Amino acid sequence: MNLLERAAxxxxxxxxxxxxxxxxxxxxxxxxxxVARIMADLVHLPASGTLRVLDPGAGSGMLSAAVVDRVxxxxxxxxxxxxxxxxxxxxxxxxxxxxADCAAESGVRTSLVKSDFVQWALHTDERFDVVIQxxxxxxxxxxxxxxxxxx
Numbered sequence: 607m608n609l610l611e612r613a614a615x616x617x618x619x620x621x622x623x624x625x626x627x628x629x630x631x632x633x634x635x636x637x638x639x640x641v642a643r644i645m646a647d648l649v650h651l652p653a654s655g656t657l658r659v660l661d662p663g664a665g666s667g668m669l670s671a672a673v674v675d676r677v678x679x680x681x682x683x684x685x686x687x688x689x690x691x692x693x694x695x696x697x698x699x700x701x702x703x704x705x706a707d708c709a710a711e712s713g714v715r716t717s718l719v720k721s722d723f724v725q726w727a728l729h730t731d732e733r734f735d736v737v738i739q740x741x742x743x744x745x746x747x748x749x750x751x752x753x754x755x756x757x
Contacts, residue, residue: 609678609707613671614639616700620666637665637740642672649673649736656685660734662723664690665697667704669738670716674708684713689734691719691726 607615617637637645646669651657657677661670670688677686688708692701698720705716719726 608675609671609711610639610643610675612707613666613668613704616704617666617668620697620700637668639668639672642668643676645669645738646672646676649676649738651677651681652684652735653681654684656687657736658732658734659686659688660732660737661688661690662727662737662739664692664701665694667701667708669740671704671708673736673738674711674714678711678714682712686711686714688714688716689719689732690716691721691723693720693722695720 617639649657649659657673659670659673661667664670667690670690674686674688677684686708688705690701690705692698698718702718705718708714709716
């Protein structure tokens with residue numbers, strides 16, 4: 607199985623173990639493989655250097671895996687740095703497994719942030735080239751602005 611197939615299998619198992627009411631409360635939507643590929647194809651890949659990726663509300667890590675998979679196929683010399691932020695502690699083990707798979711790819715560095723994205727974002731000075739995420743399906747009166755750019 608390749609990286610994306612393993613991430614998809616984890617996604618499926620994880621979906622089967624979660625309570626629908628809790629998913630709705632947290633606004634969780636687990637990206638299907640086909641959609642993750644389409645979203646990863648929208649990312650502008652640099653010709654060289656490092657692509658810094660932020661995956662807020664990373665879930666099982668499907669979007670991160672799709673970006674890493676694409677970079678490895680199309681720009682194998684580009685380094686990738688993925689920061690995945692996830693609040694739901696039930697998802698940390700599966701997300702950690704997906705990130706470990708990503709890190710096993712040559713030139714990929716990963717970081718799992720076990721936190722609420724908004725709280726983390728208020729206290730970090732990290733900068734990213736791309737943010738890959740589903741739109742928030744449910745947020746309790748919170749507007750999120752994410753600056754993206756070199757730094």
